[in-house]
Amino acid sequence: MTEPRGSDPAASGRPPWLPEPAPGRAAEAVPLWAEGIVRWHRGGGGVLGLDLSVGQGELVSVLGPNGSGKTTLLRVLGTVDPAQAGSVAWFGRRDRRDPAVRRALGVLLDGTAHFETLTGYQNAWFFARRFGLDPSRARERLNRLFTWSGLGEAVHRPVEEYSLGMRRRLALVEAVCHGPRLLVLDEPTLGLDWGGSVDLVEMLRRLARAGVGVVLSTNDVHLAERVGGRVVLLDRGRAIRQGTVAELLREVAGLQRLELELRAPVPLERLATQPGVEVAGVAGTTVRLLLAGDANPVQVLRGLDGHGHLLAGLRVERPHLGDAFLRLTGRTLEAGTTS
Protein backbone atom coordinates (compact mmCIF):
# COMPACT_ATOMS: atom_id res chain seq x y z
CA MET A 1 0.00 0.00 0.00
CA THR A 2 2.95 2.30 -0.50
CA GLU A 3 2.35 5.37 -2.50
CA PRO A 4 4.98 4.75 -5.17
CA ARG A 5 3.17 1.54 -6.14
CA GLY A 6 0.03 3.53 -6.74
CA SER A 7 1.53 6.52 -8.47
CA ASP A 8 0.52 6.39 -12.07
CA PRO A 9 3.35 7.97 -14.05
CA ALA A 10 0.90 8.96 -16.74
CA ALA A 11 -1.29 10.78 -14.30
CA SER A 12 -0.71 14.14 -12.70
CA GLY A 13 1.41 12.75 -9.91
CA ARG A 14 -1.20 13.59 -7.28
CA PRO A 15 -1.89 10.67 -4.95
CA PRO A 16 -5.21 9.09 -5.95
CA TRP A 17 -6.90 9.71 -2.63
CA LEU A 18 -6.36 13.47 -2.64
CA PRO A 19 -9.53 15.52 -3.18
CA GLU A 20 -9.81 17.75 -6.21
CA PRO A 21 -8.65 21.30 -5.54
CA ALA A 22 -11.55 23.71 -5.59
CA PRO A 23 -11.60 27.46 -5.47
CA GLY A 24 -13.03 28.99 -2.32
CA ARG A 25 -12.46 25.92 -0.22
CA ALA A 26 -10.21 27.77 2.19
CA ALA A 27 -13.09 30.00 3.24
CA GLU A 28 -15.59 27.27 3.99
CA ALA A 29 -16.88 26.37 7.42
CA VAL A 30 -14.93 24.19 9.80
CA PRO A 31 -15.25 20.53 8.74
CA LEU A 32 -16.52 19.29 12.09
CA TRP A 33 -17.87 21.10 15.11
CA ALA A 34 -19.46 19.08 17.90
CA GLU A 35 -20.72 20.51 21.16
CA GLY A 36 -22.02 18.64 24.18
CA ILE A 37 -22.70 15.42 22.30
CA VAL A 38 -24.60 12.84 24.28
CA ARG A 39 -25.42 9.40 22.97
CA TRP A 40 -25.94 6.88 25.70
CA HIS A 41 -26.95 3.23 25.33
CA ARG A 42 -29.61 1.69 27.55
CA GLY A 43 -27.23 -0.95 28.81
CA GLY A 44 -24.62 1.69 29.67
CA GLY A 45 -21.75 3.04 27.64
CA GLY A 46 -21.67 5.76 25.04
CA VAL A 47 -20.69 9.41 24.94
CA LEU A 48 -21.58 11.98 27.61
CA GLY A 49 -21.31 15.67 26.79
CA LEU A 50 -18.33 15.67 24.51
CA ASP A 51 -16.96 18.70 22.66
CA LEU A 52 -14.78 18.22 19.61
CA SER A 53 -13.75 20.15 16.55
CA VAL A 54 -11.74 19.16 13.52
CA GLY A 55 -10.32 21.95 11.41
CA GLN A 56 -9.27 21.86 7.79
CA GLY A 57 -6.19 19.72 7.44
CA GLU A 58 -6.30 18.73 11.08
CA LEU A 59 -5.60 15.19 12.30
CA VAL A 60 -7.45 14.17 15.45
CA SER A 61 -7.05 10.77 17.12
CA VAL A 62 -9.61 9.67 19.66
CA LEU A 63 -7.76 7.35 22.00
CA GLY A 64 -9.45 5.29 24.64
CA PRO A 65 -9.85 1.78 25.99
CA ASN A 66 -12.46 -0.68 24.77
CA GLY A 67 -15.89 0.47 25.91
CA SER A 68 -14.88 4.10 26.35
CA GLY A 69 -17.34 5.31 23.70
CA LYS A 70 -15.07 5.64 20.67
CA THR A 71 -17.30 3.78 18.23
CA THR A 72 -20.43 5.53 19.52
CA LEU A 73 -18.71 8.87 19.02
CA LEU A 74 -17.48 8.00 15.53
CA ARG A 75 -20.95 6.81 14.52
CA VAL A 76 -22.36 10.19 15.54
CA LEU A 77 -19.56 12.10 13.81
CA GLY A 78 -19.92 9.88 10.74
CA THR A 79 -23.66 10.75 10.47
CA VAL A 80 -24.72 7.16 11.18
CA ASP A 81 -26.54 7.94 14.43
CA PRO A 82 -28.00 11.17 15.76
CA ALA A 83 -26.80 12.71 19.01
CA GLN A 84 -29.41 12.48 21.76
CA ALA A 85 -28.30 15.89 23.05
CA GLY A 86 -25.83 18.52 21.93
CA SER A 87 -25.20 19.38 18.33
CA VAL A 88 -22.90 18.47 15.50
CA ALA A 89 -22.19 20.52 12.39
CA TRP A 90 -20.38 19.31 9.32
CA PHE A 91 -19.07 22.21 7.21
CA GLY A 92 -21.64 24.38 8.97
CA ARG A 93 -24.58 22.09 8.24
CA ARG A 94 -26.42 20.42 11.09
CA ASP A 95 -28.57 17.95 9.16
CA ARG A 96 -26.72 14.64 9.19
CA ARG A 97 -28.94 13.35 6.38
CA ASP A 98 -28.06 16.26 4.10
CA PRO A 99 -26.64 14.69 0.91
CA ALA A 100 -24.08 17.52 0.70
CA VAL A 101 -22.80 16.53 4.15
CA ARG A 102 -22.55 12.87 3.28
CA ARG A 103 -20.86 13.61 -0.03
CA ALA A 104 -18.19 15.60 1.84
CA LEU A 105 -17.50 12.74 4.24
CA GLY A 106 -15.52 9.54 3.91
CA VAL A 107 -16.59 7.13 6.61
CA LEU A 108 -14.93 3.87 7.57
CA LEU A 109 -16.63 1.93 10.35
CA ASP A 110 -15.18 -1.03 12.19
CA GLY A 111 -17.47 -3.64 10.61
CA THR A 112 -17.49 -2.52 6.99
CA ALA A 113 -19.79 -4.72 4.91
CA HIS A 114 -19.51 -5.43 1.21
CA PHE A 115 -21.57 -7.16 -1.47
CA GLU A 116 -19.90 -10.52 -1.10
CA THR A 117 -20.53 -12.05 -4.51
CA LEU A 118 -19.46 -8.95 -6.41
CA THR A 119 -15.80 -8.24 -7.10
CA GLY A 120 -13.82 -5.66 -5.21
CA TYR A 121 -13.95 -3.39 -8.25
CA GLN A 122 -17.73 -3.76 -8.62
CA ASN A 123 -18.17 -2.87 -4.95
CA ALA A 124 -15.96 0.19 -5.19
CA TRP A 125 -17.58 1.21 -8.50
CA PHE A 126 -21.03 1.10 -6.90
CA PHE A 127 -19.98 3.42 -4.08
CA ALA A 128 -17.92 5.71 -6.31
CA ARG A 129 -20.87 6.22 -8.65
CA ARG A 130 -23.36 6.63 -5.82
CA PHE A 131 -21.12 9.29 -4.31
CA GLY A 132 -21.36 11.28 -7.51
CA LEU A 133 -18.29 10.39 -9.58
CA ASP A 134 -19.00 10.23 -13.30
CA PRO A 135 -17.91 7.01 -15.05
CA SER A 136 -14.64 8.32 -16.46
CA ARG A 137 -13.50 9.87 -13.16
CA ALA A 138 -14.64 6.80 -11.25
CA ARG A 139 -12.60 4.59 -13.56
CA GLU A 140 -9.52 6.80 -13.36
CA ARG A 141 -9.60 7.16 -9.56
CA LEU A 142 -10.42 3.53 -8.87
CA ASN A 143 -7.67 2.24 -11.14
CA ARG A 144 -5.14 4.34 -9.26
CA LEU A 145 -6.57 3.56 -5.84
CA PHE A 146 -6.60 -0.17 -6.44
CA THR A 147 -2.97 -0.07 -7.48
CA TRP A 148 -2.09 2.12 -4.49
CA SER A 149 -3.96 -0.12 -2.08
CA GLY A 150 -2.15 -3.26 -3.15
CA LEU A 151 -5.42 -4.85 -4.24
CA GLY A 152 -4.52 -4.62 -7.92
CA GLU A 153 -4.30 -8.39 -8.42
CA ALA A 154 -7.50 -9.06 -6.48
CA VAL A 155 -9.52 -6.41 -8.24
CA HIS A 156 -11.68 -8.88 -10.16
CA ARG A 157 -12.02 -11.46 -7.43
CA PRO A 158 -15.26 -11.67 -5.47
CA VAL A 159 -15.07 -10.06 -2.05
CA GLU A 160 -16.11 -13.34 -0.40
CA GLU A 161 -12.58 -14.54 -1.22
CA TYR A 162 -10.92 -11.51 0.43
CA SER A 163 -9.10 -11.71 3.77
CA LEU A 164 -9.96 -9.28 6.57
CA GLY A 165 -7.01 -7.08 5.67
CA MET A 166 -8.07 -6.97 2.00
CA ARG A 167 -11.61 -6.05 3.00
CA ARG A 168 -10.30 -3.20 5.14
CA ARG A 169 -8.14 -1.97 2.25
CA LEU A 170 -11.16 -2.11 -0.04
CA ALA A 171 -13.18 -0.19 2.54
CA LEU A 172 -10.47 2.47 2.62
CA VAL A 173 -10.55 2.71 -1.17
CA GLU A 174 -14.33 3.17 -0.99
CA ALA A 175 -14.04 5.75 1.79
CA VAL A 176 -11.64 8.01 -0.10
CA CYS A 177 -12.58 7.37 -3.74
CA HIS A 178 -14.93 10.35 -4.03
CA GLY A 179 -12.41 12.81 -2.57
CA PRO A 180 -14.03 13.55 0.81
CA ARG A 181 -13.04 16.66 2.73
CA LEU A 182 -13.52 15.05 6.13
CA LEU A 183 -12.55 11.49 6.96
CA VAL A 184 -14.13 9.67 9.90
CA LEU A 185 -12.28 6.42 10.50
CA ASP A 186 -13.09 3.92 13.23
CA GLU A 187 -10.08 1.71 14.05
CA PRO A 188 -8.62 2.23 10.56
CA THR A 189 -5.65 -0.11 11.05
CA LEU A 190 -7.82 -3.04 12.15
CA GLY A 191 -6.79 -6.01 10.01
CA LEU A 192 -3.96 -4.16 8.28
CA ASP A 193 -0.44 -5.51 8.39
CA TRP A 194 2.43 -3.28 9.50
CA GLY A 195 3.17 -2.08 5.97
CA GLY A 196 -0.46 -1.25 5.38
CA SER A 197 -0.59 0.64 8.64
CA VAL A 198 2.52 2.66 7.75
CA ASP A 199 1.06 3.51 4.34
CA LEU A 200 -2.23 4.51 5.91
CA VAL A 201 -0.48 6.95 8.24
CA GLU A 202 1.41 8.42 5.30
CA MET A 203 -1.84 8.76 3.37
CA LEU A 204 -3.57 10.49 6.27
CA ARG A 205 -0.73 12.96 6.68
CA ARG A 206 -0.78 13.82 3.00
CA LEU A 207 -4.54 14.16 3.02
CA ALA A 208 -4.25 16.53 5.97
CA ARG A 209 -1.63 18.59 4.13
CA ALA A 210 -4.12 18.85 1.27
CA GLY A 211 -6.71 20.30 3.67
CA VAL A 212 -8.72 17.21 4.52
CA GLY A 213 -9.82 16.95 8.14
CA VAL A 214 -9.31 13.53 9.69
CA VAL A 215 -10.78 12.12 12.86
CA LEU A 216 -9.96 8.55 13.76
CA SER A 217 -10.49 6.31 16.75
CA THR A 218 -7.99 3.81 18.04
CA ASN A 219 -6.70 2.16 21.17
CA ASP A 220 -3.27 1.81 19.58
CA VAL A 221 -1.09 4.46 21.21
CA HIS A 222 1.64 3.96 18.65
CA LEU A 223 -0.75 4.69 15.79
CA ALA A 224 -1.92 7.88 17.50
CA GLU A 225 1.70 8.94 18.04
CA ARG A 226 2.64 8.20 14.42
CA VAL A 227 -0.38 10.02 13.06
CA GLY A 228 0.48 13.06 15.15
CA GLY A 229 -1.87 16.00 15.32
CA ARG A 230 -4.27 16.30 18.22
CA VAL A 231 -5.25 13.50 20.58
CA VAL A 232 -8.46 13.25 22.57
CA LEU A 233 -8.24 10.86 25.51
CA LEU A 234 -11.66 9.30 25.99
CA ASP A 235 -12.74 7.53 29.14
CA ARG A 236 -16.22 6.36 30.06
CA GLY A 237 -17.77 8.57 27.43
CA ARG A 238 -15.98 11.75 28.42
CA ALA A 239 -12.99 13.54 26.92
CA ILE A 240 -10.66 13.60 29.89
CA ARG A 241 -7.84 15.41 28.11
CA GLN A 242 -7.13 16.92 24.70
CA GLY A 243 -3.83 18.09 23.36
CA THR A 244 -1.22 17.55 20.73
CA VAL A 245 0.85 14.39 20.89
CA ALA A 246 3.82 16.48 22.00
CA GLU A 247 1.83 18.19 24.77
CA LEU A 248 0.52 14.92 26.16
CA LEU A 249 3.89 13.25 25.99
CA ARG A 250 5.46 16.23 27.80
CA GLU A 251 3.20 15.50 30.77
CA VAL A 252 4.84 12.12 31.24
CA ALA A 253 8.23 13.02 29.81
CA GLY A 254 10.18 13.00 33.08
CA LEU A 255 8.88 9.60 34.09
CA GLN A 256 10.06 6.05 33.55
CA ARG A 257 7.68 3.36 32.41
CA LEU A 258 8.20 -0.03 34.03
CA GLU A 259 6.21 -2.94 32.64
CA LEU A 260 6.17 -6.26 34.48
CA GLU A 261 5.03 -9.45 32.78
CA LEU A 262 3.83 -11.92 35.37
CA ARG A 263 2.88 -15.58 35.21
CA ALA A 264 -0.16 -14.95 37.42
CA PRO A 265 -1.87 -11.85 38.80
CA VAL A 266 -0.35 -10.44 42.00
CA PRO A 267 -1.70 -7.84 44.47
CA LEU A 268 -1.01 -4.35 43.15
CA GLU A 269 -1.11 -2.53 46.48
CA ARG A 270 2.46 -3.25 47.63
CA LEU A 271 3.89 -2.34 44.20
CA ALA A 272 1.89 0.87 44.03
CA THR A 273 3.16 2.04 47.40
CA GLN A 274 6.85 1.54 46.69
CA PRO A 275 8.95 4.72 46.79
CA GLY A 276 9.13 6.41 43.39
CA VAL A 277 5.95 4.81 42.01
CA GLU A 278 3.62 7.55 40.80
CA VAL A 279 0.88 5.47 39.20
CA ALA A 280 0.22 1.77 38.86
CA GLY A 281 -2.18 0.00 36.56
CA VAL A 282 -2.85 -3.59 35.66
CA ALA A 283 -4.23 -5.38 32.60
CA GLY A 284 -4.43 -9.13 33.13
CA THR A 285 -0.96 -10.33 34.09
CA THR A 286 0.76 -7.13 32.91
CA VAL A 287 1.51 -4.51 35.53
CA ARG A 288 2.42 -1.03 34.35
CA LEU A 289 4.11 1.41 36.68
CA LEU A 290 5.05 5.03 36.10
CA LEU A 291 8.11 5.85 38.13
CA ALA A 292 9.66 9.17 39.01
CA GLY A 293 12.65 9.95 36.83
CA ASP A 294 15.14 9.26 39.64
CA ALA A 295 13.46 6.10 40.98
CA ASN A 296 15.34 2.84 40.89
CA PRO A 297 13.25 0.23 39.04
CA VAL A 298 15.02 -2.65 40.76
CA GLN A 299 14.02 -1.37 44.18
CA VAL A 300 10.41 -1.20 43.08
CA LEU A 301 10.48 -4.96 42.53
CA ARG A 302 10.62 -5.39 46.30
CA GLY A 303 6.93 -4.66 46.15
CA LEU A 304 6.36 -8.06 44.60
CA ASP A 305 6.58 -9.18 48.20
CA GLY A 306 7.20 -12.89 47.97
CA HIS A 307 5.72 -13.16 44.47
CA GLY A 308 9.03 -12.54 42.73
CA HIS A 309 9.06 -16.06 41.29
CA LEU A 310 6.03 -15.08 39.18
CA LEU A 311 8.00 -12.44 37.33
CA ALA A 312 8.41 -13.53 33.68
CA GLY A 313 9.91 -10.33 32.30
CA LEU A 314 10.28 -6.60 32.76
CA ARG A 315 10.85 -3.64 30.50
CA VAL A 316 11.85 -0.08 31.25
CA GLU A 317 10.77 2.23 28.43
CA ARG A 318 10.07 5.84 27.71
CA PRO A 319 6.44 6.70 28.47
CA HIS A 320 3.90 6.88 25.64
CA LEU A 321 0.39 8.25 25.23
CA GLY A 322 -1.06 5.26 27.06
CA ASP A 323 0.84 6.38 30.12
CA ALA A 324 -0.76 9.82 29.95
CA PHE A 325 -4.08 7.96 30.09
CA LEU A 326 -2.82 5.80 32.96
CA ARG A 327 -1.72 8.85 34.88
CA LEU A 328 -5.11 10.51 34.46
CA THR A 329 -7.30 7.50 35.18
CA GLY A 330 -5.18 5.01 37.11
CA ARG A 331 -6.12 2.42 34.49
CA THR A 332 -4.30 1.09 31.46
CA LEU A 333 -5.78 1.46 27.97
CA GLU A 334 -5.67 -2.31 27.53
CA ALA A 335 -7.72 -2.94 30.66
CA GLY A 336 -10.88 -1.45 29.17
CA THR A 337 -13.45 0.49 31.16
CA THR A 338 -14.54 -2.27 33.49
CA SER A 339 -11.42 -2.70 35.60
Next chain:
Amino acid sequence: MTRFLSLPASIPARELAELVRRPRALAVKMLFPLAVAVPLLHSSAPGFYAAMAVTMLLATMAPLGAGAVLSRERSAGLLLRYRLLPAPPGRVGMERVLAGAGVDLLQVVPVLALVMVGRPGAAAWWPALWLGAAATLVAGNLLGALASTVTRSPGEVMLVVLLPVLPALYLAGVFTPFTDPVMGTVTRLLPFTYLHQALLGALGGATTMAPGPAAVGAGLYLSAVLLLARPVGRRLLEAS
Protein backbone atom coordinates in the same frame (compact mmCIF):
# COMPACT_ATOMS: atom_id res chain seq x y z
CA MET B 1 -26.92 -4.68 -20.52
CA THR B 2 -23.58 -6.42 -19.90
CA ARG B 3 -22.06 -3.17 -18.75
CA PHE B 4 -25.14 -2.46 -16.62
CA LEU B 5 -24.53 -5.69 -14.75
CA SER B 6 -20.74 -5.75 -14.77
CA LEU B 7 -20.45 -2.27 -13.29
CA PRO B 8 -23.55 -1.75 -11.16
CA ALA B 9 -24.15 1.87 -10.24
CA SER B 10 -27.63 1.54 -8.81
CA ILE B 11 -29.31 -0.73 -6.29
CA PRO B 12 -31.46 -2.57 -8.87
CA ALA B 13 -28.38 -3.14 -11.04
CA ARG B 14 -26.49 -4.37 -8.00
CA GLU B 15 -29.34 -6.78 -7.16
CA LEU B 16 -29.31 -8.21 -10.68
CA ALA B 17 -25.51 -8.36 -10.80
CA GLU B 18 -25.49 -10.41 -7.59
CA LEU B 19 -28.20 -12.68 -8.98
CA VAL B 20 -26.37 -13.50 -12.18
CA ARG B 21 -23.14 -14.19 -10.30
CA ARG B 22 -24.89 -17.06 -8.51
CA PRO B 23 -26.28 -19.19 -11.33
CA ARG B 24 -27.42 -22.03 -9.10
CA ALA B 25 -29.29 -19.71 -6.74
CA LEU B 26 -30.76 -17.95 -9.77
CA ALA B 27 -31.97 -21.25 -11.23
CA VAL B 28 -33.61 -22.26 -7.95
CA LYS B 29 -35.18 -18.82 -7.63
CA MET B 30 -36.68 -19.05 -11.11
CA LEU B 31 -37.74 -22.71 -10.88
CA PHE B 32 -39.40 -22.53 -7.46
CA PRO B 33 -42.57 -20.64 -8.55
CA LEU B 34 -42.83 -22.84 -11.61
CA ALA B 35 -42.56 -25.97 -9.48
CA VAL B 36 -45.61 -24.80 -7.55
CA ALA B 37 -47.60 -23.43 -10.46
CA VAL B 38 -47.01 -25.84 -13.34
CA PRO B 39 -48.68 -28.92 -11.78
CA LEU B 40 -51.66 -26.80 -10.79
CA LEU B 41 -52.07 -25.04 -14.10
CA HIS B 42 -51.63 -28.14 -16.24
CA SER B 43 -53.73 -30.53 -14.21
CA SER B 44 -57.45 -30.66 -13.96
CA ALA B 45 -57.41 -28.72 -10.68
CA PRO B 46 -60.43 -26.41 -10.48
CA GLY B 47 -59.66 -22.75 -11.18
CA PHE B 48 -60.57 -21.84 -7.60
CA TYR B 49 -57.80 -23.99 -6.14
CA ALA B 50 -55.25 -22.99 -8.74
CA ALA B 51 -55.99 -19.31 -8.13
CA MET B 52 -55.78 -19.82 -4.37
CA ALA B 53 -52.41 -21.57 -4.61
CA VAL B 54 -50.88 -19.00 -6.97
CA THR B 55 -52.18 -16.10 -4.85
CA MET B 56 -50.70 -17.68 -1.74
CA LEU B 57 -47.43 -18.25 -3.56
CA LEU B 58 -47.09 -14.57 -4.49
CA ALA B 59 -48.44 -13.29 -1.17
CA THR B 60 -45.96 -15.28 0.91
CA MET B 61 -42.81 -15.43 -1.23
CA ALA B 62 -42.36 -11.64 -1.36
CA PRO B 63 -42.49 -10.84 2.37
CA LEU B 64 -40.63 -13.98 3.38
CA GLY B 65 -37.87 -13.43 0.83
CA ALA B 66 -37.55 -9.70 1.39
CA GLY B 67 -37.68 -10.02 5.16
CA ALA B 68 -35.00 -12.69 5.29
CA VAL B 69 -32.67 -10.93 2.84
CA LEU B 70 -33.05 -7.52 4.48
CA SER B 71 -32.56 -9.01 7.92
CA ARG B 72 -29.29 -10.53 6.70
CA GLU B 73 -28.28 -7.21 5.08
CA ARG B 74 -29.00 -5.43 8.36
CA SER B 75 -26.90 -7.79 10.47
CA ALA B 76 -24.07 -7.72 7.88
CA GLY B 77 -24.01 -3.91 7.95
CA LEU B 78 -25.06 -3.36 4.33
CA LEU B 79 -28.13 -1.32 5.25
CA LEU B 80 -25.85 0.91 7.28
CA ARG B 81 -23.74 1.50 4.21
CA TYR B 82 -26.86 2.41 2.25
CA ARG B 83 -27.73 4.82 5.05
CA LEU B 84 -24.52 6.74 4.45
CA LEU B 85 -25.12 7.25 0.73
CA PRO B 86 -25.52 10.91 -0.23
CA ALA B 87 -29.23 10.74 -0.99
CA PRO B 88 -32.37 11.05 1.14
CA PRO B 89 -32.69 7.80 3.15
CA GLY B 90 -36.32 7.39 2.07
CA ARG B 91 -35.28 7.36 -1.57
CA VAL B 92 -32.41 4.92 -1.03
CA GLY B 93 -34.60 2.64 1.08
CA MET B 94 -37.39 2.82 -1.48
CA GLU B 95 -34.92 1.92 -4.22
CA ARG B 96 -33.78 -1.10 -2.20
CA VAL B 97 -37.33 -2.33 -1.52
CA LEU B 98 -38.54 -1.78 -5.08
CA ALA B 99 -35.46 -3.54 -6.44
CA GLY B 100 -36.47 -6.58 -4.42
CA ALA B 101 -40.02 -6.36 -5.74
CA GLY B 102 -38.67 -6.08 -9.29
CA VAL B 103 -36.62 -9.25 -8.89
CA ASP B 104 -39.69 -11.02 -7.46
CA LEU B 105 -41.72 -9.91 -10.47
CA LEU B 106 -39.08 -11.35 -12.82
CA GLN B 107 -39.36 -14.55 -10.84
CA VAL B 108 -43.13 -14.86 -11.40
CA VAL B 109 -43.18 -13.74 -15.04
CA PRO B 110 -43.09 -17.38 -16.27
CA VAL B 111 -46.00 -18.29 -13.97
CA LEU B 112 -48.13 -15.37 -15.14
CA ALA B 113 -47.19 -16.15 -18.73
CA LEU B 114 -48.39 -19.73 -18.26
CA VAL B 115 -51.69 -18.46 -16.87
CA MET B 116 -52.13 -16.25 -19.95
CA VAL B 117 -51.10 -18.93 -22.44
CA GLY B 118 -53.43 -21.46 -20.79
CA ARG B 119 -56.59 -19.40 -21.47
CA PRO B 120 -56.00 -16.74 -24.14
CA GLY B 121 -59.75 -16.07 -24.19
CA ALA B 122 -59.57 -14.52 -20.70
CA ALA B 123 -57.44 -11.62 -21.91
CA ALA B 124 -59.79 -9.10 -20.24
CA TRP B 125 -58.33 -10.20 -16.90
CA TRP B 126 -54.71 -9.72 -17.88
CA PRO B 127 -54.35 -6.05 -16.85
CA ALA B 128 -55.75 -6.88 -13.39
CA LEU B 129 -53.49 -9.93 -13.29
CA TRP B 130 -50.28 -7.94 -13.84
CA LEU B 131 -51.30 -4.96 -11.72
CA GLY B 132 -52.47 -7.26 -8.93
CA ALA B 133 -49.26 -9.28 -9.05
CA ALA B 134 -47.13 -6.13 -8.96
CA ALA B 135 -49.17 -4.68 -6.08
CA THR B 136 -48.95 -7.92 -4.11
CA LEU B 137 -45.19 -8.18 -4.59
CA VAL B 138 -44.53 -4.54 -3.68
CA ALA B 139 -46.75 -4.87 -0.61
CA GLY B 140 -45.01 -8.08 0.36
CA ASN B 141 -41.60 -6.46 0.07
CA LEU B 142 -42.74 -3.52 2.19
CA LEU B 143 -44.05 -5.91 4.81
CA GLY B 144 -40.79 -7.87 4.75
CA ALA B 145 -38.83 -4.62 5.09
CA LEU B 146 -40.86 -3.55 8.11
CA ALA B 147 -40.57 -6.99 9.67
CA SER B 148 -36.78 -6.85 9.30
CA THR B 149 -36.72 -3.70 11.43
CA VAL B 150 -38.40 -5.34 14.43
CA THR B 151 -36.72 -8.74 14.36
CA ARG B 152 -33.21 -10.01 14.93
CA SER B 153 -32.88 -12.92 12.52
CA PRO B 154 -34.25 -14.18 9.20
CA GLY B 155 -36.05 -16.98 11.06
CA GLU B 156 -37.83 -14.51 13.30
CA VAL B 157 -38.82 -12.47 10.23
CA MET B 158 -40.61 -15.48 8.76
CA LEU B 159 -42.80 -15.80 11.81
CA VAL B 160 -43.55 -12.08 11.97
CA VAL B 161 -44.56 -11.70 8.31
CA LEU B 162 -46.92 -14.65 8.37
CA LEU B 163 -48.91 -13.16 11.25
CA PRO B 164 -50.60 -10.49 9.08
CA VAL B 165 -50.40 -12.35 5.75
CA LEU B 166 -52.46 -15.41 6.65
CA PRO B 167 -55.47 -13.54 8.13
CA ALA B 168 -55.30 -11.08 5.22
CA LEU B 169 -55.49 -13.97 2.75
CA TYR B 170 -58.53 -15.33 4.54
CA LEU B 171 -60.30 -11.97 4.69
CA ALA B 172 -59.50 -11.37 1.03
CA GLY B 173 -61.66 -14.38 0.21
CA VAL B 174 -58.78 -16.47 -1.04
CA PHE B 175 -59.79 -19.58 0.89
CA THR B 176 -63.57 -19.14 0.74
CA PRO B 177 -65.60 -16.47 -1.04
CA PHE B 178 -67.74 -14.17 1.09
CA THR B 179 -71.34 -13.43 0.11
CA ASP B 180 -72.12 -11.21 3.07
CA PRO B 181 -72.11 -7.50 1.92
CA VAL B 182 -70.11 -6.33 4.93
CA MET B 183 -67.42 -8.93 4.37
CA GLY B 184 -67.52 -8.14 0.67
CA THR B 185 -66.62 -4.53 1.48
CA VAL B 186 -63.86 -5.65 3.83
CA THR B 187 -62.52 -7.91 1.09
CA ARG B 188 -62.24 -5.02 -1.35
CA LEU B 189 -60.09 -3.09 1.12
CA LEU B 190 -57.62 -5.89 1.57
CA PRO B 191 -54.52 -6.83 -0.30
CA PHE B 192 -54.46 -9.91 -2.52
CA THR B 193 -58.17 -9.56 -3.41
CA TYR B 194 -57.53 -8.13 -6.87
CA LEU B 195 -54.78 -10.58 -7.77
CA HIS B 196 -56.97 -13.45 -6.58
CA GLN B 197 -59.97 -12.21 -8.58
CA ALA B 198 -57.79 -11.74 -11.67
CA LEU B 199 -56.38 -15.25 -11.32
CA LEU B 200 -59.86 -16.68 -10.88
CA GLY B 201 -61.02 -14.85 -14.00
CA ALA B 202 -57.95 -15.81 -16.03
CA LEU B 203 -58.22 -19.47 -14.98
CA GLY B 204 -61.96 -19.77 -15.63
CA GLY B 205 -63.19 -19.71 -12.04
CA ALA B 206 -66.20 -17.85 -10.63
CA THR B 207 -65.39 -14.24 -9.71
CA THR B 208 -67.19 -11.69 -7.58
CA MET B 209 -65.77 -8.79 -9.59
CA ALA B 210 -65.68 -7.73 -13.25
CA PRO B 211 -62.28 -7.41 -15.00
CA GLY B 212 -62.46 -3.60 -15.24
CA PRO B 213 -63.09 -2.86 -11.55
CA ALA B 214 -60.52 -5.50 -10.61
CA ALA B 215 -57.89 -3.74 -12.77
CA VAL B 216 -58.82 -0.35 -11.32
CA GLY B 217 -58.70 -1.75 -7.77
CA ALA B 218 -55.34 -3.40 -8.41
CA GLY B 219 -54.00 -0.17 -9.93
CA LEU B 220 -55.16 1.88 -6.94
CA TYR B 221 -53.70 -0.66 -4.58
CA LEU B 222 -50.40 -0.58 -6.48
CA SER B 223 -50.35 3.24 -6.31
CA ALA B 224 -51.01 3.13 -2.57
CA VAL B 225 -48.19 0.72 -1.83
CA LEU B 226 -45.83 2.69 -4.08
CA LEU B 227 -46.66 5.80 -2.03
CA LEU B 228 -45.81 3.87 1.11
CA ALA B 229 -42.48 2.71 -0.29
CA ARG B 230 -40.63 5.90 0.61
CA PRO B 231 -41.57 6.09 4.31
CA VAL B 232 -41.06 2.36 4.69
CA GLY B 233 -37.70 2.64 2.93
CA ARG B 234 -36.69 5.39 5.32
CA ARG B 235 -37.72 3.28 8.28
CA LEU B 236 -35.75 0.38 6.82
CA LEU B 237 -32.52 2.37 6.69
CA GLU B 238 -32.93 4.42 9.84
CA ALA B 239 -33.88 1.58 12.18
CA SER B 240 -30.85 0.75 14.25
